[in-house]
Amino acid sequence: xxxxxxxPKYLVAVTGSEKILICEQYLGHNAMYWYRQSAKKPLEFMFxxxxxxxxxxxxxxxxxxxxxxxxxxxxxxxxxxxxxxSATYFCASSHPGTGNERLFFGHxxxxxxL
Amino acid sequence: xDSVTQTEGxxxxxxxxxxxxxxxxxxxxxxxxxxxxxxxNEAPKLLLKSFTDxxxxxxxxxxxxxxxxxxxxxLQKSSAQLSDSALYYCALSEWNNNAPRFGAxxxxxxKx
Numbered sequence: 534x535x536x537x538x539x540x541p542k543y544l545v546a547v548t549g550s551e552k553i554l555i556c557e558q559y560l561g562h563n564a565m566y567w568y569r570q571s572a573k574k575p576l577e578f579m580f581x582x583x584x585x586x587x588x589x590x591x592x593x594x595x596x597x598x599x600x601x602x603x604x605x606x607x608x609x610x611x612x613x614x615x616x617x618x619s620a621t622y623f624c625a626s627s628h629p630g631t632g633n634e635r636l637f638f639g640h641x642x643x644x645x646x647l
Numbered sequence: 648x649d650s651v652t653q654t655e656g657x658x659x660x661x662x663x664x665x666x667x668x669x670x671x672x673x674x675x676x677x678x679x680x681x682x683x684x685x686x687x688n689e690a691p692k693l694l695l696k697s698f699t700d701x702x703x704x705x706x707x708x709x710x711x712x713x714x715x716x717x718x719x720x721x722l723q724k725s726s727a728q729l730s731d732s733a734l735y736y737c738a739l740s741e742w743n744n745n746a747p748r749f750g751a752x753x754x755x756x757x758k759x
Binding site for chain 2: 566568575576577578581588589623633635636637638639640641
């Protein structure tokens with residue numbers, strides 16, 4: 534059984550619309566992350582949360598907003614979608630600590646913006 | 648800031664030949680280094696990570712040695728297998744930052 538669940542697996546959206554990518558983890562981790570992978574920028578860090586608090590943010594655009602309603606949830610809301618947002622979005626989790634902790638990744642949500 | 652540089656693009660090898668994928672880094676502090684592997688249509692997963700006590704990590708025949716003097720953490724394997732074909736990422740994190748930053752990735756293609 535997958536321990537990090539991302540929904541949906543595939544998502545098609547029109548330019549200008551808004552979508553929410555869902556991530557739930559059942560590993561008991563308190564740190565969660567979003568990464569983005571596209572042909573232009575492989576595995577780019579976006580956000581990190583620890584104990585439901587934003588720890589780091591490398592995404593310049595405010596169109597990307599993480600939402601953590603529970604400690605094992607970290608959803609990603611994307612507004613005013615653009616074709617350049619097309620990518621696979623990976624959620625990950627780990628134990629928070631000294632920085633030497635491995636990441637566990639979900640299987641990703643592949644977003645296509647038309 | 649911290650950054651990771653990997654062997655660019657595609658590395659093609661014949662099965663049985665040795666593998667070496669380069670990774671060098673820049674870091675303000677003493678970083679932790681990782682290698683992640685991503686097979687086609689799968690999620691990235693940890694292959695190995697550096698130890699704080701300078702031991703050499705090994706997994707599935709792969710090993711990497713952290714050389715602080717040259718800021719490197721090259722990935723090596725003595726004999727490539729067809730199943731090693733994948734995308735390999737070198738990643739770095741620092742003691743106060745739990746979010747590893749990834750290099751550009753190196754695609755390894757092993758041919759019979």
